[in-house]
Amino acid sequence: MKSNVDISVEFAGLRLANPVFTASGTCGYADELAEFTDVNDLGGFITKSITAKPRMGNPVPRIVETDSGMLNAIGLANIGLDKFIEEKLPLLQKTKPAVFVNVAGETIEQYVTVTEKLSSEQAIAGFELNISCPNVKKGGITFGIDPVQVKEITSAVKAAAGQKVLMVKLSPNVTDISVTARAAVEAGADALSLVNTFTAMVIDIEKQRPVLANRTGGLSGPAIKPIAVYMVNKVYNEVTKEAKVPILGGGGIRNASDAIEFILAGATAIAVGTWNFINPDCASKIVNGIEDYCRRKGASSIKQLIGAAG
Amino acid sequence: MAETRATTKGDFTAVVTANKHISSCFYKLSLQFFQQGAQAFAQARPGQFAQLDLSGTALPPAEELNEQQTDLIGRGIILRRPYSFCEVTAKDDKTSVDILYRVLGPASLRMTTLKSADKITVLGPLGNGFSIPQGKKTALLVIGGMGAPPIQHLASVLSQEHANIYPLVFAGAKTKTQLPFEGRLDEVSKEIGFPIHALAKFGVESQIATDDGSIGFHGPVTQCLSQWLDENEVMAEETIIYACGPEDMLAEVARIASEKKIDCQVSMERRMACGIGICQSCAVECRAGDGGQTEYKLCCKDGPVFDAREVIFHIEKTGHRL
Numbered sequence: 069m070k071s072n073v074d075i076s077v078e079f080a081g082l083r084l085a086n087p088v089f090t091a092s093g094t095c096g097y098a099d100e101l102a103e104f105t106d107v108n109d110l111g112g113f114i115t116k117s118i119t120a121k122p123r124m125g126n127p128v129p130r131i132v133e134t135d136s137g138m139l140n141a142i143g144l145a146n147i148g149l150d151k152f153i154e155e156k157l158p159l160l161q162k163t164k165p166a167v168f169v170n171v172a173g174e175t176i177e178q179y180v181t182v183t184e185k186l187s188s189e190q191a192i193a194g195f196e197l198n199i200s201c202p203n204v205k206k207g208g209i210t211f212g213i214d215p216v217q218v219k220e221i222t223s224a225v226k227a228a229a230g231q232k233v234l235m236v237k238l239s240p241n242v243t244d245i246s247v248t249a250r251a252a253v254e255a256g257a258d259a260l261s262l263v264n265t266f267t268a269m270v271i272d273i274e275k276q277r278p279v280l281a282n283r284t285g286g287l288s289g290p291a292i293k294p295i296a297v298y299m300v301n302k303v304y305n306e307v308t309k310e311a312k313v314p315i316l317g318g319g320g321i322r323n324a325s326d327a328i329e330f331i332l333a334g335a336t337a338i339a340v341g342t343w344n345f346i347n348p349d350c351a352s353k354i355v356n357g358i359e360d361y362c363r364r365k366g367a368s369s370i371k372q373l374i375g376a377a378g
Numbered sequence: 379m380a381e382t383r384a385t386t387k388g389d390f391t392a393v394v395t396a397n398k399h400i401s402s403c404f405y406k407l408s409l410q411f412f413q414q415g416a417q418a419f420a421q422a423r424p425g426q427f428a429q430l431d432l433s434g435t436a437l438p439p440a441e442e443l444n445e446q447q448t449d450l451i452g453r454g455i456i457l458r459r460p461y462s463f464c465e466v467t468a469k470d471d472k473t474s475v476d477i478l479y480r481v482l483g484p485a486s487l488r489m490t491t492l493k494s495a496d497k498i499t500v501l502g503p504l505g506n507g508f509s510i511p512q513g514k515k516t517a518l519l520v521i522g523g524m525g526a527p528p529i530q531h532l533a534s535v536l537s538q539e540h541a542n543i544y545p546l547v548f549a550g551a552k553t554k555t556q557l558p559f560e561g562r563l564d565e566v567s568k569e570i571g572f573p574i575h576a577l578a579k580f581g582v583e584s585q586i587a588t589d590d591g592s593i594g595f596h597g598p599v600t601q602c603l604s605q606w607l608d609e610n611e612v613m614a615e616e617t618i619i620y621a622c623g624p625e626d627m628l629a630e631v632a633r634i635a636s637e638k639k640i641d642c643q644v645s646m647e648r649r650m651a652c653g654i655g656i657c658q659s660c661a662v663e664c665r666a667g668d669g670g671q672t673e674y675k676l677c678c679k680d681g682p683v684f685d686a687r688e689v690i691f692h693i694e695k696t697g698h699r700l
Contacts, residue, residue: 096656100679103387104501104654116658124674128692129649131659135454138651142658145674289456345652346431346458348501349389 073362074369075355077111079314079337080233080258082166082193084111086355087331087370091318091341092117092170092196092237093142097156098163104348108164109355111337112316114196115156117172120181122148127281132270137289137320138342139268141282144172144201149182157191166193168235172201176211176221180228187230194233197225197257200264202241202286212239212264215251222255235259235316238303240292241267245299246306253311260308261316261339263296289342293320297333304334304375322350324357331358331370332377387503390415394496395474397489403480404558405490406464409500411473419475419503420468424532425622425645425683428475428502429458429653435488435498443487453484458501460650460678462622464527464576465534478527478558504653508532508620508643508683514543515616520603520631521549522623526558528645529622530576537580547577547584548606550599550627554592599623600630607638614639621645621686629691629700642686648677655679663690663699 075086089112090101097115098107107113125145132139147155152169160167169192173179183195199212199221211217218236226234236252238245240263249260265286270279278284296319308315317335320342321327327338340351347353362370392409400406411419422428433455440451465476479486492498508528510517517536521529526549536545551557561575573594574584586594587602595602603619621631622645635642648660660677665688672690675681691700 093658094656100655104389124672125658125661128659128661130661131649131651131657133455133457136456138457140651140657140659145658145661342456342651345657346433346456347389348652348654348656 073359073367074371075359075362077336077370079112079166079316080194080235082233084166084337085164086111086358087337088112088327088351088355088358089114089165089316089318089337089339090344090351091339092198094341094344097152097159099156099159101344101348105352109352110165111355112166112168112193113163114168114170114339115152115160117144117146117170117198117201118149118152118182119144119146119172120149120178122146122151129280130282132279132285134268134270134287134291137287137291139270139280139285139287140265141280141285143282149185153185153189157189161191163191167191168194168196168233170196170198170237171225172198176224179221179225183225183228187228187232192232194235194258195225195229196261197222197234197236200237200239200241202239202265202267202284209239209241212248213242215247218248218251219255222252222257226256233258235261237261237264239264240295240299246303249303249307253307253313257313259314259316260303261318262303263292263299263319266292266295288320290320290322293326296320297329300330300335301333301377309334309375321354324354324361327354327358328361328373331373332375334375336374386421387418387501388414389499389501390418391497392475392500394492394494394498396494397492400560401558402555405479405481406560407477407479407489407492409475409477409498411475411500412471415500416468416471416473419466419473422463422466422475422503423507424535425462425507425528426503426505427460427462427653427682428500428504429460430477431458431499431501432485432488435496436491437484437488438491447481447487450484450487455485455488457651458653459485460653462528462531462645462682464530466531478524480524480558501653505678505682506680508645510536510540510543511618511641513616514618516612516618517543517545518603518606518617518619519545519547520599520619520621520623520627521547522599522621522627523551523556524558525621525623525627525645529620532620533577533582534580537582545582546606547574547582548587548599548603549574549584550587550589550602550623552589554588557586557588557593598627598630600627600634603631604634607634618642625691626693626695628686628689629693632686632689632691633700635686643683644686644689645683646677646681646689650678653678663692664688665690
């Protein structure tokens, strides 16, 4: 007989069945995954980035594998706001996990447009503000590395988000991530999401030029996990613990052990990203693994473990 | 829900039944699926593919590696690798799937160490394969080097399931050793009349072309195809061309097909991470509408087989878009 373990979490006013999310850009708009896993096992779900107008994305090659990781430079390819509302939103209506829409743009106005238009949609619990995409020429990361711009865009989008939760996704491509984290929290972010990918490059030594058409891409996967855990811990201790703002932690999570590390570091919830590409059912397995871990450690609730590593 | 998922596609355990070095640089891996995996793969169509998880497969010992391979020692892999099938055989409650591969990087190098009874996980079958429109009487199948597997698979299906269609394969490569077929192609030709045994066993006729003339037609396989079309009268509407190979070859096949007003399907190749339409890595530029606009489709989900008319081919050597 299994003892009762509570793995639900409070996340910026939302009660989630468990702390496991799938990260933006690694789970499509949910319908793509339906053949391989049950999305309803998750606590939260973050859509592929949505921009005001459709985007084709970058030329190929868009990805390259590295040791224990991969680089991607997709370039925010997406169907655009109107088609998202028309085609994808109805499917998300029936989804059990809290749905966050990842919002991207080139100007603050574009971010505001997308957020405003979706702010009254019932299917959506909140927004993830993408100010950390390293693979587009305009917008994206340029908003995310300067604390002044982080503040400005966070307040503008917060005002457009109405009653919905606003989570800000931070870039790790900064000297001190606590600085941008603090800027987002001071500007009204309800939650922080970290980390996005690390800007990186792989060179083809036969052709003597970068493999990716975009030259650079964002490094993700197990290669970045220890740095991501460190950054979550730093932001937790220096910013969010006191401000009582939850962190969605992620970077290279493959299994429940990896997920637990992030929770012990200070994350209230965790996001599985790259590993969805390798095992589309892994997030669902992580939910069970977290429960098993709590039981093994005699924790009656996962909440006791948040930030427990100090 | 689980039941419908299992019979169409999914992540299954496959048992290795053979892994054979078939020629200088090519290997053939034979996998067997059971239960739901057998049901799913029994439905696999030519041109579809599967994602093989080779991350748990060992590299060969360092002393077995050649000079070019030594830098691969210790090189970790995380992503699965997409492979199409050269033969699928469903018998009783088991399905056998043959995969042809060439050692190119850390994953295919790992594949060489797989031996009978080893297990790997395989996600599939994925993507859209070749389709066979009504009313076709002649199918011209064009292979460029490692483009052979799905075309071989298609040839076997045509010969077994479409008695009214005459299939003819044109197989090309830079040189004789780059043709991914078992056996000595010149000897077999004397025995059974058609040079490629893997096709002849299904009664499928084939012609070989090499750029250096080391065997068969001296010149690119597309020239061989073109010459055949000039010499043989076929009704365009009753003919179809299927092709798999390097993108510049596919572009030329598409050009020939369009000139002769013959339907043509091409199997495209792109770097993939997930294979199921979520990572958006494998973009293929396609024509969208008549106004010269284009859109990206996904090789894994919308393809890998596309109608040749919709694809904009990117020729790496020249930078041209055709």
